[in-house]
Amino acid sequence: MNEIIKVTNLTKQFKQITAVNNLSFNVNSGDVYGFLGQNGAGKSTTIRMLLTLIQPTNGSIEIFGLPLQNNRNEILKNIGAVIEKPDVYKYLSAYDNLKLFARLNGTRPTHHQLMQQLEIVGLANRAKDKVATFSQGMKQRVGIAIALIHQPQLIILDEPTNGLDPQGIADIRNLIIKLSKEHGKTILISSHLLSEIEQIATRILIIDKGKKIIEDTATALFNPSQTIVEIETTNNEFALQQLQKSKWLTSIQQHTTNTITFKLDKSQIPTLNSNLVEMQIQLISIKPRHSLEDYFLRVTTAN
Amino acid sequence: MFTLIQIELYKIFNRPRTYIAFIAIAALTIIVQLGLKVDGKEYADFVMADLKNTFSIDGKIINGYFVCYVLLQLLLVHVPLLIALIAADMISGEANIGTLRLLLTKPISRVQFIIAKFIATCIYTVALLIWLAILGLLLSIFIFGTGDLLLLKNNYVVQLQQNDIFWRYTGAFLFAAIAMITVAAVGFFLSLFAENSIGPIVATMSIIIVCTILSTMSLPLFNLIKPYLFTTHLVTWKEFFDIKINNQNETIAGSIQNPAKIINSLTVLIAHIIILISITIFIFKKKDILS
Numbered sequence: 001m002n003e004i005i006k007v008t009n010l011t012k013q014f015k016q017i018t019a020v021n022n023l024s025f026n027v028n029s030g031d032v033y034g035f036l037g038q039n040g041a042g043k044s045t046t047i048r049m050l051l052t053l054i055q056p057t058n059g060s061i062e063i064f065g066l067p068l069q070n071n072r073n074e075i076l077k078n079i080g081a082v083i084e085k086p087d088v089y090k091y092l093s094a095y096d097n098l099k100l101f102a103r104l105n106g107t108r109p110t111h112h113q114l115m116q117q118l119e120i121v122g123l124a125n126r127a128k129d130k131v132a133t134f135s136q137g138m139k140q141r142v143g144i145a146i147a148l149i150h151q152p153q154l155i156i157l158d159e160p161t162n163g164l165d166p167q168g169i170a171d172i173r174n175l176i177i178k179l180s181k182e183h184g185k186t187i188l189i190s191s192h193l194l195s196e197i198e199q200i201a202t203r204i205l206i207i208d209k210g211k212k213i214i215e216d217t218a219t220a221l222f223n224p225s226q227t228i229v230e231i232e233t234t235n236n237e238f239a240l241q242q243l244q245k246s247k248w249l250t251s252i253q254q255h256t257t258n259t260i261t262f263k264l265d266k267s268q269i270p271t272l273n274s275n276l277v278e279m280q281i282q283l284i285s286i287k288p289r290h291s292l293e294d295y296f297l298r299v300t301t302a303n
Numbered sequence: 304m305f306t307l308i309q310i311e312l313y314k315i316f317n318r319p320r321t322y323i324a325f326i327a328i329a330a331l332t333i334i335v336q337l338g339l340k341v342d343g344k345e346y347a348d349f350v351m352a353d354l355k356n357t358f359s360i361d362g363k364i365i366n367g368y369f370v371c372y373v374l375l376q377l378l379l380v381h382v383p384l385l386i387a388l389i390a391a392d393m394i395s396g397e398a399n400i401g402t403l404r405l406l407l408t409k410p411i412s413r414v415q416f417i418i419a420k421f422i423a424t425c426i427y428t429v430a431l432l433i434w435l436a437i438l439g440l441l442l443s444i445f446i447f448g449t450g451d452l453l454l455l456k457n458n459y460v461v462q463l464q465q466n467d468i469f470w471r472y473t474g475a476f477l478f479a480a481i482a483m484i485t486v487a488a489v490g491f492f493l494s495l496f497a498e499n500s501i502g503p504i505v506a507t508m509s510i511i512i513v514c515t516i517l518s519t520m521s522l523p524l525f526n527l528i529k530p531y532l533f534t535t536h537l538v539t540w541k542e543f544f545d546i547k548i549n550n551q552n553e554t555i556a557g558s559i560q561n562p563a564k565i566i567n568s569l570t571v572l573i574a575h576i577i578i579l580i581s582i583t584i585f586i587f588k589k590k591d592i593l594s
Contacts (some may be wrong), residue, residue, distance in 0.1 A: 035432055051408045055591040073410040081408045087401025100313065103306055146405070294466040 010059035021210035034201030035190035042210035080152035086143020090132035137168035165224040311423030324385035347406030367444030391503035398594040536568035
């Protein structure tokens with residue numbers, strides 16, 4: 001696979017605070033690369049370093065096979081970015097904002113191309129209206145149109161669904177899927193909304209306190225060999241007494257007054273179920289929990 | 304670079320705030336012109352009261368050239384405040400509305416970015432002075448007509464022939480352009496350190512006020528630093544209206560009494576501009592954009 005972004009031992013120190021700590025990762029051509037972390041994990045700092053807004057303290061960044069430091073303008077020509085809130089000039093129309101930023105990219109799109117771009121983000125009917133009259137979601141869409149107008153190879157989206165309503169979030173999710181599948185764009189998207197990343201990412205990097213926790217394909221992360229199973233019983237005290245005498249004792253992760261959580265292999269779930277019945281433990285529910293959210297919370301909390 | 308300057312100018316002249324300065328200058332100019340049109344004779348009698356005891360003065364004292372001189376004396380003190388409104392907003396304003404980070408992800412170098420922004424600020428400043436020249440000089444000539452310019456200095460009187468005046472105004476406005484660009488450079492430099500424009504605008508105005516006080520107070524300590532303060536040189540445009548005299552005590556048309564003072568002031572002001580913009584570029588090149 002062709003490497004689009006190659007980050008090696010990237011570090012950013014703000015006085016006493018290490019925002020990004022020795023971070024390395026690769027984004028391949030065609031990836032929808034999910035960049036996950038809780039607030040303050042170092043996602044935005046990393047993205048700002050990728051876009052030359054912040055200078056790294058240490059480490060190197062290569063994009064399109066070129067060192068970023070020496071090839072800034074050449075690289076940025078092929079990147080479209082939305083960084084947090086995509087603030088644009090409120091006293092200009094969506095159309096004029098798009099035209100202005102396209103010119104900054106060194107392109108002069110035609111009226112047709114500008115309107116087509118606004119059509120893609122669903123703003124063609126408001127093209128000539130001042131951005132000051134737009135909702136947050138509409139401003140977000142102007143930002144995305146600006147990121148796409150020069151047909152970049154790589155799209156970097158930092159928390160693009162912040163402040164959007166469910167419909168706006170769904171629209172942006174669909175747009176990202178479309179850009180990836182139909183237009184072959186490479187996309188790096190950061191978010192703390194795990195459900196968002198879960199639905200669109202092909203590869204995922206989880207960071208915490210500026211450090212890499214895990215980087216893997218979404219498939220691998222969603223189907224880890226070990227999974228979490230939570231049971232709810234009518235009498236947890238009795239259930240725990242029974243389980244302490246069984247082989248399942250070592251699999252117990254935690255228990256509350258109502259639930260007991262096991263960490264085990266997926267294939268063991270049916271055996272657990274039948275053993276619980278044999279031990280006369282009355283079950284209310286048995287739930288395997290293996291969403292990325294569980295995984296994310298588990299790894300970041302453990303760290 | 305040309306595209307960048309075009310874009311910056313497009314942004315400046317599409318902002319409603321830009322026109323506050325143009326409206327303020329128009330309002331002040333028209334008020335002063337109206338006042339002098341109605342009560343000009345009383346004003347001239349009051350100003351020339353002492354002189355009339357010694358000399359016989361004929362002709363039209365309140366003419367377009369005189370009105371423009373009065374306007375320049377009044378307005379060039381306040382124009383820096385209007386320039387600060389835009390110059391001090393150039394970088395901090397972009398940081399405040401969040402467009403700075405978007406602009407700097409585009410394939411333009413930071414040096415080009417700063418230079419284009421500063422050139423656009425200079426063009427705005429010059430446009431403001433051209434507006435002042437149109438209203439202050441041309442409109443005054445249209446309303447009051449032309450004539451010789453009689454100016455009262457501290458201990459002497461200057462009389463300039465009407466055919467020896469227009470070029471002096473051209474020189475004065477060109478000098479004022481450099482002086483006001485210096486003010487713009489101060490505001491522009493300060494806008495680098497803030498993420499909203501209020502702070503740099505207030506800071507620019509405060510610097511102008513403090514330095515003007517230092518420039519005008521005659522204390523030995525202040526006298527040492529006065530030659531290096533830009534505010535000391537902002538009013539040197541008046542030197543264009545002082546004329547040389549020959550051995551027979553006759554004025555020499557087309558001359559300036561102290562051209563060295565103008566050159567010295569220009570040197571100090573241009574040095575301020577170069578130093579301030581160089582420091583701005585140096586800091587901005589390394590600045591982390593966190594807004």
